[in-house]
Amino acid sequence: MQNFEEALCRLEPAARRRAESLIARRSPAVLAGIVAGVALLLAAVGTYGVLSYTIAQRRREIGVRMALGAQTHHIRTQFLSLGLRLLAAGILLCVVGAWAAGKGMEGVLFGVPKRHVATLLGTALVMTAVSLSSSASFLGLIRFGGQVG
DSSP: OHHHHHHHHTOOOHHHHHHHHHHHHHHHHHHHHHHHHHHHHHHHHHHHHHHHHHHHHTHHHHHHHHHTTOOHHHHHHHHHHHHHHHHHHHHHHHHHHHHHHHHHTTTTOSSSOSSOHHHHHHHHHHHHHHHHHHHHHHHHHHHHTOOOO
16 A cells, blocks of 8 residues: 555656656757857858958959949949858758758657758848848948948
């Protein structure tokens, strides 16, 4: 009778037992999510830096072209297209890398799709916003006569 009473005292919901059994798998997943967030932040900062540096290095060229009568929107279009080409190459590499990583981790993933489309789209949108804002912020200085770099 003693064992029966002990067993009754240790009753707990199945959801709690399941959550406790999965904690060993969730901890690395949370850590991977944090690392992925930091990687996205570093990629965004790096993209901003590369585009800013590129535009700053071509400051004199922009000035000469404007002095020779180039339209401001042509210069903006050139640098925005540069940013978009870099963005397209980065997104292509991202999709290929995500596909390869998902394929490699197929056996480890539990209840997670191999290719999470929402995550890929969210990452692409963040990088698009960074690319366009970095190009536009530096090219906006042309319009107002400020100095780039």
